[in-house]
Amino acid sequence: MALEYPHFLINFKTSTATVGEDGLAFARTIERVRDDTGCRFVVAPQLTDLRLVADRTSLPIVAQSATLADDAVMGATTYEAVAAAGADAVFINHPQNEATFADVARAVDRCDDLGLESIVCVTSHEQGRAALTFDPDCLLFERPDDIASESGLVRTHPERIAAFVNMVATQNPRTSVFVGGGIRTAEDVERAFSCGVDAAGAASAALEATDRAAWLQSVARAVLDASE
């Protein structure tokens, strides 16, 4: 099922605080805020919990990673496996789990075959231009240094995000743009969407919020305001 835009993604990463029932409870909180506000939310649960969250909520699901079946060894999770477990999309080449140059092209093709949305992560305009030659569904623009940081691009250099959006619009308008890294407040979310992105997301800020529901509601309002 194709992801709809705009949306805000909550990434559970591999924190021990989002494992199993705790992850499901968090997903349910997100679902409730979605229902209350009308803002689209998407989640990236831990891989062992993918089916649990897919079965028990109606949230669209992004797999944090997947492995090409040809390269899969003991313990790997293939594109086929995440599709079967209920994923709608997959992160490819996340800065915290980089893919080889050859695998990015193959992964986009594999997603296409399996009806999964491909979200290719890049850390520079230069990489973005190269990745667009593979015709991905979405590009995530995120610098590794911004992850879990207070000084992400969205605060320090929003013009680079806007330039990235323009580059994608010119080169491959069907590809969506997602921005992550250093989004911690509703104000950051507004800044991100005012750069023209189709989606934004956070991990640590959401996980560490004292009142997660309140944090999600403020984010939801920012997304809705931006997309009016």
Add this chain to the structure above:
Amino acid sequence: MALEYPHFLINFKTSTATVGEDGLAFARTIERVRDDTGCRFVVAPQLTDLRLVADRTSLPIVAQSATLADDAVMGATTYEAVAAAGADAVFINHPQNEATFADVARAVDRCDDLGLESIVCVTSHEQGRAALTFDPDCLLFERPDDIASESGLVRTHPERIAAFVNMVATQNPRTSVFVGGGIRTAEDVERAFSCGVDAAGAASAALEATDRAAWLQSVARAVLDASE
């Protein structure tokens, strides 16, 4: 929950034929043969299906792999995550997914903390001796070349398996010995148990059997005969 011995383990590896519902159906076949024969079976499903198989069957479950929380990045599956999903044990340092020297020691400790049984994989007596200094619950002795092969140690050099069993019994009698690699027939299973091992297992032979239930029954009889 500690694994009981003797048992025979079926490893689902990462085959696209054991994903999701197909994997569950296979697990149910295994469960049925266990109930019919009284032979203990253990399964190692794909990680995204771990909870599915744990919830819908009463088979003991081995996680194909896990990552130490300190090392976990996007898409990794921690020891905490496999424990929460229902695993009883974890393969550490499988020849198709090797661990660093430092991580083997840490992984055995982590299993101990979480109540998971630690199965450390080694490919030589020399490695076995070193791994025993970590006091693992079980050692899997398996050579990478034997995997999916017709000429595993169990056929060509059963005396090396017997010597491995003796070495473990002398050095750390509480550690169980599991043998894998090249076990394809009931006769191979008999050979393995007659070397004194506590457990044996297979992957490709089980998956590729024309009649899986019949193959499992023949294996079950071999295990039961050996343990009388």
Add this chain to the structure above:
Amino acid sequence: MALEYPHFLINFKTSTATVGEDGLAFARTIERVRDDTGCRFVVAPQLTDLRLVADRTSLPIVAQSATLADDAVMGATTYEAVAAAGADAVFINHPQNEATFADVARAVDRCDDLGLESIVCVTSHEQGRAALTFDPDCLLFERPDDIASESGLVRTHPERIAAFVNMVATQNPRTSVFVGGGIRTAEDVERAFSCGVDAAGAASAALEATDRAAWLQSVARAVLDASE
């Protein structure tokens, strides 16, 4: 120093037969054939022998690999180190030592800064198009399965090599095209150059030739014939 084209590259890989003095002797044989025939040869010695071959011969030198200084850990060989040792060019993303998607872009830039020629390896047209967005000096088109094989693309599908050459000529004419993988005879060399490539190379065929000088001479004649 920029590599000149056409040329034929001999890759020493990591064979124990091309270490140290044996590698130097082989390089001297290559140098002699170059002087006798007038055919340009380039070598890729082992990294610990890079300076030895650079100091004692006048052959242009390609480093088999290099690591970005930011990523370098104990035992790594940086771009700065191979430049200092006498390399003229570097293989980036070789199929037997793949780079991440992000590193390919950075590596091309680093080569540019250090005056090294960048040779980016790709295994498909799709990857070639993406790599061209980084403006590399040369693209090596080589499939992993063709390495050390008797049935490389040059024999089975020369039209794919010709199509690759055309694609590069259209998209970025300043980038040279190098073909490798499965080139074993003078006839293969002719086939390669008749597809329009700027350079070709071999490793196992050269190393395993009973009479290396004779093999090199036959290759030299093929290169010279093709480039007349």
Add this chain to the structure above:
Amino acid sequence: MALEYPHFLINFKTSTATVGEDGLAFARTIERVRDDTGCRFVVAPQLTDLRLVADRTSLPIVAQSATLADDAVMGATTYEAVAAAGADAVFINHPQNEATFADVARAVDRCDDLGLESIVCVTSHEQGRAALTFDPDCLLFERPDDIASESGLVRTHPERIAAFVNMVATQNPRTSVFVGGGIRTAEDVERAFSCGVDAAGAASAALEATDRAAWLQSVARAVLDASE
């Protein structure tokens, strides 16, 4: 050629400041201090400079890393290659370039075959005990967090180093003990040797010293005092 003890090792790591001629100049400074003071020094130059330093100085040489020939791919440096380039010893499993569990055993054997001294790096007593079952020539005890730190074990917990020395003396007295990580001053060197170690070493402290010769002389005096 076996390393002699006690000694102090200077590790050049992969800094761009110790590449090529700069590395050689540094090695010559070390050689001069050795000749002036009579303190044994050992160096670990960059791999591309191994032969340069081995040919132009009389310092014993440790290779920063090496790869088993069976695992070697493009750009790798085998044990055979470092031996041919003049190495006397090799670091195995350095915390900044970890080996798999299986490779540590194989690497110790390979060093033995090639007449190289094996220095296996461990980060805990537990790993040390396991590594001793492989009968290495030397164990380097170093915690990753201590590298380039002001608060290494030698300052904060010298008793753990002394306990490590005792453990090795009891279990395998022929194995030497080397301590690294956080050694920045002559006083640290004294502390290290007063724990009973056979060798100590530094990297960043030596590279960053304003007056490298003066720093080396102070270290030399500390080593000589400790070994009287």
